[in-house]
Every structure is written in structure tokens, then in C-alpha cells.
Amino acid sequence: MQPILLMILILGSTLFHISTARKNVLFILADDMRPEIAALRDNDSPSQMHDKMYTPHLDAFTEHSAVFRRAYVQQAICGPSRASFMTGRRPDTTRVYNLQDYFRRVGGNFSTIPQYFKERGYRTLGMGKIFHSGQSAGGNNDAPSWSSDETFFHSPSRRGYWNPIKKEHSWYSINTTLEREHPIGDQEVTDHAISVLQRLAPKAISGEENFFMAVGFYLPHLPFIFPERFLQYYPISDIKQPSNPYAPLNMPDYAWHSNGELLNGYGDIKSLNISGAPNTTWPSQLVLDLRRAYYASISYVDSLFGQIMTELDNLGLRNDTIVMFGSDHGWQLYEHTAWCKHTNFELATRTPLMFRAPGLTDQGIMSDHLVEYVDIYSTLVELADLPAAPLCPENPAAIQECTEGTSLVPIMKNSSLPGKPRVFMQYPRYRQFGRVMGYSMRTDKYRYTEWVRFNETGFGPDWTAQEAVELYDHTNDQEENVNRANDAEYASIVEQLKGHLHEGWRPVAN
Ligand SMILES: *[C@@H]1O[C@H](CO)[C@@H](O)[C@H](O)[C@H]1NC(C)=O
Ligand SMILES: *[C@@H]1O[C@H](CO)[C@@H](O)[C@H](O)[C@H]1NC(C)=O
Ligand SMILES: *[C@@H]1O[C@H](CO)[C@@H](O)[C@H](O)[C@H]1NC(C)=O
Ligand SMILES: *[C@@H]1O[C@H](CO)[C@@H](O)[C@H](O)[C@H]1NC(C)=O
Ligand SMILES: *[C@@H]1O[C@H](CO)[C@@H](O)[C@H](O)[C@H]1NC(C)=O
Ligand SMILES: *[C@@H]1O[C@H](CO)[C@@H](O)[C@H](O)[C@H]1NC(C)=O
Ligand SMILES: *[C@@H]1O[C@H](CO)[C@@H](O)[C@H](O)[C@H]1NC(C)=O
DSSP states (O other): OOHHHHHHHHHHHHHHOOOOOOOEEEEEEESSOOSOOGGGOOTTSOTTSOTTOOOHHHHHHHTTSEEEEEEEOSSSSHHHHHHHHHHTOOHHHHOOOSSSOOHHHHTOOOOOHHHHHHTTTOEEEEEESSSOOGGGGTTTTOGGGSOTTSOOBOOTTOSSSOHHHHHHOSEEEEOHHHHHHSOOHHHHHHHHHHHHHHHHHHHHHHTSOOEEEEEEOOTTSSSEEEEGGGGGGOOGGGOOOOSOOSOOBTOOGGGOOOOHHHHHHOHHHHTTOOOOSTTOOOOHHHHHHHHHHHHHHHHHHHHHHHHHHHHHHHTTOGGGEEEEEEESOOOEESGGGOEESOSOSHHHHBOOEEEEOTTTSTTOEEEEEEEEGGGHHHHHHHHTTOOOOOBOOSSOTTOSSOBSSOOSHHHHHOTTSOOBSEEEEEEEEEETTEEEEEEEEEESSEEEEEEEEEETTTTEEEEEEEEEEEEEETTTOTTOOBOOTTOGGGHHHHHHHHHHHHHOSGGGOO
């Protein structure tokens, strides 16, 4: 900064008590977390949400945050979703559709959210699960995102837990003895976050250096391993079977995935030799146990989130720090007889998203606007008063700084603004003849999906080669149990939605 400008700023702030301090950013992600937060329940919540969640810290956080109850990711699997929202670009631009590809290699050398802050003077650092790890993050946790004198932190127990338990158990509640001998990875990430906040606080408070700190929990990803004290909030008698343990009527085969992550990953499930086909009946007690363990894992994440929030308060950083909480996608808990993510259904694509921005969201804002994870990039940039990144043009592979999302700050400031009329997500399936992509769109009332051949040259849909279509009417079928795409009475709706899907996101990016 120019000395003269600095002087004017200092003078301005002392004379007129204007706070010129830049805000820090604390960017917190859970993994595989659908919006199972007690304070998020309302009439429009997916009906399958548990009605007795124990999430006191996230509940308290919502009271001073902008909460987006209808937030959707762009692809319901970890690596592609994270590559998309971290770069503010959609999967057909990052070209990351799987867990191996690295956006800088297959899409372009795009700036990420932390990188954008780093290049504007922030100290940026990360810990836990932020990008999908390994080669899909360049083998170095995407080094350009982080300040070069910071080391990316992974918990010593790495993904979740101690191997002998993690490999054999899809879920496990551990006692305090075991927890002491083998700490849970997310607690290690939390302890690290707290010590780093203590280190960064003095310079952040004096205004010498702001931080962008990314904290990624591994839970409630499988295996559901949590301290057993969290089971007390979930007596087994409170746990229900899903209301729709069957695949949708007229569901095309493309919409289905085979539950492989759960079926093949853990000894206790493997030994049961359960089929991955739709409408497979799972042992009833196992369904209840897994649902309960998922909820308990969320309560555990809630408690760790609370530890970090408490430290932020204790260090006096709260008023100077923007806090975001989100996840990479939702999860299916045997609804439709599906588990995990890997689909375009509501439960897989919808996930929590909230921002606590001091001075803007202090009174709490509950928004039912349709929003997308690709919007996070420009939202954080605007909340921090950094210069906005422009909207990407067509074919933005060579442009380092641009975004395919829209800042949510205007709808935080004025909830009467309409926001986007529709949001977009996609999921690929592989067949012998090649790749088929399910392009899906959520409007206020409908979910509409076309499964089409993928144009491997243009990295986009070939709308002329349609394989299957789905339409779910959320007015009378919130659970997406009946595919109406071929119902005569929906023909004109299908026509209209088809037009909007084929136009894509660009006409509604305001
Ligand atoms: C990608 O961008 C980073 C940050 O701007 C730069 O340091 C690096 O050299 C670029 N890599 C390539 C291959 O262009
Ligand atoms: C704690 O759990 C371990 C592993 O399940 C078990 O071997 C041990 O007996 C338990 N200890 C107590 C005090 O319950
Ligand atoms: C699954 O069961 C539902 C409800 O009985 C039925 O409507 C649907 O056609 C079945 N789907 C498949 C793929 O078997
Ligand atoms: C697993 O189930 C399939 C049928 O679903 C059966 O063919 C196979 O023999 C079973 N394998 C074992 C090890 O039980
Ligand atoms: C933080 O901001 C709130 C609301 O503006 C104010 O009441 C509180 O005193 C501030 N706390 C500190 C530590 O500055
Ligand atoms: C909020 O948005 C509505 C709808 O566009 C508009 O009519 C109204 O004037 C806006 N309010 C403010 C305070 O800008
Ligand atoms: C596939 O993409 C290429 C390159 O963008 C384009 O020239 C071609 O027209 C596309 N084909 C179809 C069927 O959309």
C-alpha cells in the first residue's frame, strides 16, 4: 500500500472511527454432510431429515449468520465438487468429474478462493480435508492456494481413524480409553486449528496481516467413527427407517449408483454380500445403526466446530472474521434404497451453507433462495471487500481469475431480491459405448434431469443424443419418488424445463 494512502486511512479511522480493518476468513467444511442441523429444519426441508438432531453450536451459529437453506453443489462427489467451488467454476470448466483428475492439469491454471486472497496480501493456510487429496490436488494439496511458508496440516491418523477399526467397521462408537490411545483425526484437526488461531491472532488483531484459514473435517464421511458419548442424543427408539425405502417409479437406470462405497469399503458390510441393485432390502437393524451413527457423527462435528468458534471468541477475533460453514455435498441414508452420494437426487446435491459476516449478518438471515456452491467464491471476495472477480466468458480455460458463480451478498442485504430461478448440477455415468452425463436442474418446484451423451471434444452435453429424462414435482413429491418425465399432463412443463436446461446457467447468472 502507498504510504500516503495508508496515512489517509489511519487518519480517517482515528478521526471518524471508521473501521478500515480487513476481515479474516475462516472457511470450514464438513465432508458428506446433508443439512441435518436442528435449526435448519422447516417445512421446506427434505422430509427425510431427522427431527431430533443435536447440533447446539451450529444452531447458535445460524442466529448470527446468513443461512442458505436451499444450497446445491455442482457434482455430488468430493473431488469434483471441491474443485468446482474452490475455483468458482463448474465441472464442465474444471473438467474434473472423478477423484483422480487435477483441475490445473485437465481444466486450466485457475485461481482458487484461498489463492485469490493470498495474492491480495492474506496469509492463507489449510488443514484436514479441503481439496480431495493425492494427485487430484497435484500431490501437494494444491500448493498455489497456500502461503509458501505454511505447511498444509493433515491429522496423523489421516482419513478418519486408526486402520484396524476403520477397515472393519462402517461405524464405530469409541470409548474414552480408545480415544486417548487413538485420537480421532477431526479432533487433531481441531486442536491444530486452535493453535494456529492463537499464532495468527496478534497480527490479525493489529491489522498487520490478515488470514484465510481453511479447516476441513473428515466426518460425517464413512466410516462413522465418533466418541460414544454422542450416542446419548440418539436413543435407538428415536431412529426411523426412511419413509421411501424404494427407488422412484420409472427411474432410469442411469440415475442409480450401486452403493459401492459402502458395500466394498468396510469388513462388516462386505461380509453381508448385499446387492447394489435398486430396491435391495437391507437388514433393518443395520439401517437404523448407520442412520444413528451418521447423526452422532454430525453432533461430534458440531462439538468440534463449537471448540473453534469458542477460541475465535476468546482470542477477540470474532468481529474481524468472516466464518463460512459448508460441506461438499449431501448424503443418502437408504432413502430410495441408496446410500452415499453419487447421484443427482435432492439428498445428494443439497448441503448446508452459511456465512457469518460481522456487521452484515448479526441479526441472522434465513434464506430460501436457490443458491449454488459455485457462488461461494465471489461471495467471500465481496464479504472481504476485495475487488470482484469478473464473470467468466465462454471457454475460460486461459483465464486465471474469473468465476461462474454469483455473489450472494446482494440477497443477504435484501432478501426481496429474487436470486436465481434455477440452479445446476451434473453427474457422469460410464457405459461401454462411452460417457453419459446427467445434467440436472433444480427450480423452485421441480427437479429436471437429462442423461445425454457427453461431448468429449467440447466438454459439454450433446443434447441430440439423449438417453433418459427425469422430472420430479416437488409440489407433491418432495422425496422424488415418481419420475413424471413421460406423463402427458407434464408435457408442457417438460418442454419449458428442457429449454432452460439447454440454455444452461449463463442466462441466470446476474
Ligand atoms: C499457475 O499459476 C501459478 C500462480 O499464478 C503460477 O505460479 C504457475 O507458474 C502457473 N503454472 C502454469 C503451468 O502456468
Ligand atoms: C474400550 O473399547 C475397546 C475397543 O472396543 C475395548 O477393548 C475396551 O475394553 C474398552 N474399554 C472400556 C473401559 O470400556
Ligand atoms: C422399486 O420399487 C418401487 C416401489 O415398489 C417401484 O415403483 C420401482 O419400479 C422399483 N424400481 C426398480 C428399479 O425395481
Ligand atoms: C453373494 O451373493 C450373490 C447373489 O447376490 C451370490 O451369487 C454369491 O454366491 C454370494 N457370495 C457369497 C460369498 O456368499
Ligand atoms: C463485536 O460487535 C458487536 C456488535 O457490533 C459488539 O456489540 C461487540 O461489543 C463487539 N465485540 C468486540 C470484542 O469488539
Ligand atoms: C429490495 O429488492 C426489492 C425487489 O427488487 C426492491 O423493490 C426494493 O427496493 C429493494 N430494497 C432496498 C432497500 O434496496
Ligand atoms: C462437440 O464439441 C465440439 C467442440 O466444442 C463442437 O465443435 C461440436 O459441435 C460439439 N458436438 C456436438 C454434437 O455438440
